[in-house]
Each structure stands twice: as C-alpha cells, then as structure tokens.
Amino acid sequence: MLGGTIDITAHEVLNDGTVREIIKSNGGNWGGTSVDGEYLDFIKCLIGESVTQSIEQNEPQVLFEVCREFETAKRTIKPQSDMKFNVRIPSQLGEAYANSNPGKDFKLRKFVFTKSKKHVFISFIGDKLRLAPKDAEEFFAKTVNEITCHLKSLLQQKSGIGIGTMILVGGFAESPMLTQAVKSAFPQMRVIIPLEAAWSVLRGAVIFGHDPSLIKERRSKYTYGVRVFDTFDPTVHDEKYKYEEDGEILCCRLFSKLISIDDPVTVGEYRNPVEYKLTRIGHEGSIELYTSESSDPKYVDEKGCSFVGYILSAGHNFLVNEIVDVMMRFGETEVEIRAHQPKTEKTVVYYLGQ
Secondary structure, eight states, X not given: OBTTBEEEEEEEEOXXXXXXXXXXXEEESOSHHHHHHHXXXXXXXXXXXXXXXXXXXXXXXHHHHHHHHHHHHGGGOOTTOOSOEEEEOOXXXXXXXXXXXXXXXXXXXXXXXXXXXXXXXXXXXXXXXXXXXXXXXXXXXXXXXXXXXXXXXXXXXXXXXXXXXXXXXXXXXXXXXXXXXXHHHOTTSEEEOOTTGGGHHHHHXXXXXXXXXXXXXXXXXXXXXXXXXXXXXXXXXXXXXEEEETTEEEEEEEEEEEEOTTOEEETTOOOOOEEEEEOOOOSSEEEEEEEESSSSOXXXXXXXXXXXXXXXXXXXXXXXXXXXEEEEEOSSSEEEEEEEETTTTEEEEEEEEO
C-alpha cells in the first residue's frame, strides 16, 4: 500500500514454494496521499479560499512544503491516543496569509470550519499547529474505511474464502492508524507488517526480476483481443459498424477475444494459437491488439477498451491474404507475442507493454 493508490492481490503458496495468484491485482485511490489530501483541505479551510488561490497561482511550492511536513508528522498519529497532534506549519504559509490579510495572523484563530461542516478547535505553539487526537484521526477516517470495506468485499468472494494471512507493505503500512484498523476489522486474520515495510515493494520487484519463476500462475488483469471484421449480421451487429467492400457487406472494429479478464495464466507458457488472416500491410503495422476492462467486449472502441499496439510491426515480410498463427504469453511484465505464417514458414516474436 503505497503513494496515491493501494494495490491488493492474493496468492496461494504451493508445495514447491512457488505461488499462484488467486485474486488479481486491484485497488483504488486510497493510498497515503489521500490522507495528505484530507489534511491539505483542512489547511485550505484554515487560510481561506482567497489565500489558497493566491498560493496555488503564485507559490504552489508552499503547499508542497505543507504536505512534506505532514508526511513526517502523520506517522505519529495513533488510534485512541491521549497525546495532542503537532505538525509544523511552514513560515511561508503565514507570510502568504499576512500578504492577503494585512494585520491578521491565522495563528490567532481558535477553530477551523471544515469542508464537512465541523468546528475543529486548534492552537499553536511556536510554528506548530496542535490538534486534539480525535481530530487528527479524522484525516485517516475516509481512506481507512474505504480500504477495510474493499478488503471485506474481496474476502467474501469465492476466491477469497480460506485466506488466513494479510501482509501489509509500502509506506502507508507503517501508519498505526491503518494497521490497527485492519487488525480490528479482521481479528481472525494473521496480519504481518515486515520491518521497513516501505522498502518491501522494491525488494519484491528485485527478487522477481532475478527469478520470475517464483510466481507460477497469475490472473489476467484485462481481457485481451485483436481487431477483426466479419460478415455483417443485422441481428447481431450494430448498424454504425456496417460497411461495404468488394460487394460484400461487412462489420468492422469487432473485438476477437484471446483471453478474458481474471482468467488464470500460467507464467512462461504460451496460450493456444489463434488463426488470423492477414488482410493488409500498413505503414504502422498489422493486427491491432486491444485490452478491455469488460469480460466480453464486442467492439474495440467500447468504453474500457484501449489500444495496446501492433502484433506485427511495420516492414514485416509476411504475405497478405494468408493465415498467420498468433500465440501469446501473458503473466510477466510484458506480453510476448509469437506470430508464425505457415505459407512462408516465417516466425517473429514481439513484446508489448501491458
């Protein structure tokens, strides 16, 4: 759990020590920076709308400094603490406020009226803002609730039944507010927070880079397919995709599925080959690969569909109007594509980023 988002996945440890993915990577915008955003909204309420606009237009680095100070201080926020929360306020913020409000000092304010219509009492000691513990905890409330609710929904799925251990990694995993909330929401779970959890993601990436075979099976993050055409069928196809070529009525931009979202993918193994008739050789390439967030897309321009790249690059020597067998290998950092044309006995391998 790191940065602006959290990424959640579930693995089963197999007898040979390798793992297989049972819940594909998923998550939302509930990382540590969403907590920073709540605090920044509070500061904007403290200084007022006009000062905020002036800083955003003329001195945006001041708000960056505000968040940097909070990044360090927020690690001290603990659930049900009796200690007041202290965070340094950069002097530039006070100067910007005084420039817009001559003769006034925001440190003299006794409370802040927040976006959620609450009166939060504040005080200052030197350059530090002080808040009651319960008010400091509010910066985490929405984010932590989103995370625990999402985890609960995953564990209620068929693939989540039987999971007994959670491992929290990333910078946000070092926050007592998050770790205690997870432990409280899932008392039956064993919750592990590694030492230096912020570095665990990097270490894992290095280990996987040295030995990708540690992960035996993944779940496809998207539905993959290629763009094709077919004979137009008015009972099946949308009229807007109908066109005529050489006296034949055809349907364009159809999504021909290779693999569905959430399908199990054995790492290092090719999928079964699929035959395609190569109909053109363009300046950019041939056979367009697409992804979709839907399990069963019909057209390549539907919502959630994205163009990935060409399976055959420009300048290839494959024959037009001949069959090409396409095999794909998923599950690693790139999609590996092996294209073979029986007529020419030519084989090429391409890599496309996922």
